[in-house]
Amino acid sequence: MANRTFTRRCKTYARALILGACAVFAAMPLTGGAPAPAHAAPKAVFAPQIEGAYSVQGLNPNGTRYEGGVTITVKGDTAFFRWTISGQTFHGQGPLTGNRLVIDWGESDPVFYTINADGTLSGTWAAGKASETLRPLN
Template identity: 50%
Template sequence: MPAETKPADVKPVNTKPPEERPKAVKRIDTMLAVFDLETKGKVDNDISYPLSESIRREVVKSGKYEVIDRGNMNKILGEQKFQLSGCAAGECIVEAGQLLGVGKIITGSVSLVGKTYYLSLSLINVETGKIEDVSEDECKCEVDDLIKSSKRLVKKLLGESVPEPQISVKPELKSREVAEGEYYVSGKNPNGSSYSGSVSISRNGDMFRLVWRISMNVYTGTGQLRGNILTVNWGAADPVIYTVQEDGILAGTWAGGTATEILTPKNIK
């Protein structure tokens, strides 16, 4: 009798006709794609976006690769009807890289154990499907300090020298307060045009509600404060991400970092 075949030995068969399968494009080895970090455990999903954007910027600054931006990634994969949601396995990530035509991929995760964040990044070769390098870091810190940790990880992953972080003992940091009330708003759209108006901010428990009044238009959004970062979802694909400054001003970016916005308090309660 033939030996019994174990389920693990059986590879799933792609039943789609060849003409329906996504087609890979010509690979450019100097191109790199950064996939949004996977959040695990008690980590807020909103952390993934600013960390992933920080990683993209750091790779660009290194000058070693051309980085495909998040918007183009989603557009290309959408045209190929490729579902990136839930795509964490190696073969799935590599297939996405083939469709994007990149030579390398950076993927990773962020998790929280107690009060310590753990970040991990992997550099994957799209042609071979192999992980070329792994970089890990831990940070007992506030959310906004994770950006510094992500920058160190990228340098390690790309073989650059990384200065040792200065360790200092200091009291536990508290989140900066976002005052309820009216704010002046000024900003620039992705196309470079300017806009201005007002924003009202109210709070209900841990949730903040923002109402923008710009020209004749009214927009609403809700968000949460983590450390000094206020992330507000307002119905668009990408949230508005504000950094709360010591003087109470909120400096933000939106549209995947291609647009900026400043909120200046009028009257603080």
């Protein structure tokens, strides 16, 4: 059983890394193989400050709503999530790539978040059948 769980987590993390890399390459401009002009300044890398406490409002795959909280910490390029929903605690982690997060929380499908300009995070999970919004508390 433990080996199957380990294998599932490895597959989920590998999928998250691939999707994160795809997001990076999708955001890159196409230059047709020609190098960028010498006068072009490098673009600043978007590195959002997402650490902190958030309120959570979500919609389960079955259509029921839920509320709770989440605490996010960041170490390097990895975000660590601790959700508290209806008295239950869930943990997850995943890569931070630009304004995108892919969080493995131990289920077959990760949570995909977009970090919005207003500081909220919009996420989908359960293969897009569920969603949640995180709003900063501070």
